[in-house]
Amino acid sequence: MTAPQSFADALQILGCSARKNGNSDYAARLFAQGYEAAGGTTQTRFMRDYTVRHCTACETCAVPGNKKCVQEGKDDSSELYSMLLEAPALCFSSPIYFYHLPSIFKTFIDRCQCFWFRHHNRDPYILSLPPRKAYVCLIAARPVGDQLFHGSLLTLKYFLTPLNISLAEPLLIYGKDGPTDLKNDPKTVQEVIDYGAAAYNDTVPLLTRYK
Numbered sequence: 001m002t003a004p005q006s007f008a009d010a011l012q013i014l015g016c017s018a019r020k021n022g023n024s025d026y027a028a029r030l031f032a033q034g035y036e037a038a039g040g041t042t043q044t045r046f047m048r049d050y051t052v053r054h055c056t057a058c059e060t061c062a063v064p065g066n067k068k069c070v071q072e073g074k075d076d077s078s079e080l081y082s083m084l085l086e087a088p089a090l091c092f093s094s095p096i097y098f099y100h101l102p103s104i105f106k107t108f109i110d111r112c113q114c115f116w117f118r119h120h121n122r123d124p125y126i127l128s129l130p131p132r133k134a135y136v137c138l139i140a141a142r143p144v145g146d147q148l149f150h151g152s153l154l155t156l157k158y159f160l161t162p163l164n165i166s167l168a169e170p171l172l173i174y175g176k177d178g179p180t181d182l183k184n185d186p187k188t189v190q191e192v193i194d195y196g197a198a199a200y201n202d203t204v205p206l207l208t209r210y211k
């Protein structure tokens with residue numbers, strides 16, 4: 001695959017595990033495989049490769065007209081912010097840690113409070129962002145659990161809303177713990193590939209059951 005010139009040229013995939021070469025890294029690869037086989041282009045990056053300082057709740061970003069978090073420039077967040085602003089579509093592939101998203105990802109999500117305030121303050125650039133979709137693969141060790149993914153999906157929905165990004169129906173994968181558990185489950189492997197292809201064909205409906 002030729003490297004795209006900017007975030008706008010490809011669906012942007014973010015792998016969110018602290019563990020390299022585990023299940024969610026593999027799901028990210030399978031999603032890309034399905035999306036690209038259907039005709040699209042993807043670009044993948046991993047949250048663990050970025051250093052992101054935590055939100056200090058200073059509320060500098062709450063002041064109308066302020067466009068930047070005070071932490072930007074002191075860490076690697078700029079690239080991730082640009083990805084969110086410019087991507088035509090996104091995919092988040094993440095494990096569940098204690099019924100939620102891993103802290104490395106949640107730290108970045110908290111830093112997106114600056115977008116929440118910019119939206120709240122009617123910043124024209126934020127209000128002009130086009131509607132986009134985010135695909136989600138969540139992977140957990142527990143084999144069952146009605147609420148296993150709820151917290152993560154609510155957080156993803158409300159972190160992305162100010163950016164005009166809506167969640168597509170997610171792919172929720174139970175019972176995968178060891179790093180090769182997904183790889184060794186051909187049925188689920190095919191489901192992730194199919195999810196990527198459906199994303200390219202825009203046949204995945206929006207997630208509507210979380211309010």
Ligand SMILES: Cc1cc2nc3c(=O)[nH]c(=O)nc-3n(C[C@H](O)[C@H](O)[C@H](O)COP(=O)(O)O)c2cc1C
Nearest residue numbers: 017022023024095096097098099140141142176177
């Ligand atoms: C800190 C931590 C917390 C976890 N919490 C949960 C949990 O609440 N529920 C669950 O089913 N699995 C939990 N797991 C298991 C992971 O979700 C599981 O191993 C997953 O496959 C890891 O994905 P990865 O290979 O992409 O890192 C936890 C794992 C870690 C490291």
